[in-house]
Amino acid sequence: MGRVKLKMKRLENLSGRQVTYSKRRAGILKKTKELSILCDIDILFLMFFPTGKPTLCLGEQRLASL
Amino acid sequence: MGRVKLKMKRLENLSGRQVTYSKRRAGILKKTKELSILCDIDILFLMFFPTGKPTLCLGEQRLASL
DNA sequence: AGTGCTATCCTTAGGAG
DNA sequence: GCTCCTAAGGATAGCAC
Numbered sequence: 001m002g003r004v005k006l007k008m009k010r011l012e013n014l015s016g017r018q019v020t021y022s023k024r025r026a027g028i029l030k031k032t033k034e035l036s037i038l039c040d041i042d043i044l045f046l047m048f049f050p051t052g053k054p055t056l057c058l059g060e061q062r063l064a065s066l
Numbered sequence: 067m068g069r070v071k072l073k074m075k076r077l078e079n080l081s082g083r084q085v086t087y088s089k090r091r092a093g094i095l096k097k098t099k100e101l102s103i104l105c106d107i108d109i110l111f112l113m114f115f116p117t118g119k120p121t122l123c124l125g126e127q128r129l130a131s132l
Numbered sequence: 133a134g135t136g137c138t139a140t141c142c143t144t145a146g147g148a149g
Numbered sequence: 150g151c152t153c154c155t156a157a158g159g160a161t162a163g164c165a166c
Contacts, residue, residue: 001141002162010106020162021105022133027160028101031094031143035113039087040076044112049105067158068145084150086145093143097160 014051021049029057080117087115095123 011017025047036043036059045057077083091113102109102125111123 001143001160003139003141003164004162005141006104006162008100008103011104017105018133021101021107023161024097024101024104028094028097030160031090031097034074035087035090035094037074038072038077038090039083039115041087041116042114044110046110047101048108050107067143067156067160069147069156069158070145071158072145081150088150089144096143 018049018051025055029055032057033059084115084117091121095121098123099125 006020011020029045032043032045035041041059043057043059045055047055049055072086077086095111098109098111101107107125109123109125111121113121115121
């Protein structure tokens with residue numbers, strides 16, 4: 001999506017990975033929250049980015065950077 | 067998205083929740099897998115749907131219904 | 133690191149089989 | 150409960166701040 005379609009492989013540039021991580025993480029967390037609300041379910045979502053803090057998402061109730 | 071925009075609240079109809087869960091789960095799992103590949107990160111994703119088996123996703127490596 | 137823009141690609145609600 | 154279709158709304162790559 002976006003202006004150009006990315007190939008499904010590791011982005012070689014670190015800053016590119018960071019930007020993509022930041023943008024896509026936001027999108028996925030939004031969808032995760034919507035799913036938990038719409039379907040009334042429990043979700044646990046945990047991401048580890050090497051240079052940053054892990055992101056934990058528990059359903060629509062709680063969201064935290066540890 | 068789709069033909070009609072859903073209100074962000076619990077879907078009252080069980081079959082509707084099941085259909086939405088099935089469709090959106092697939093979308094989120096796809097995005098999760100893409101993020102783990104593009105950014106080369108570890109992800110843990112766990113969903114509990116009351117009438118079905120929990121879905122576990124560990125990065126792009128493994129996907130399982132328990 | 134974050135926000136805003138927007139062309140472009142992606143996801144999905146509803147319906148049919 | 151699945152898969153395929155498709156209109157329509159959503160997410161995002163690249164760029165500028």
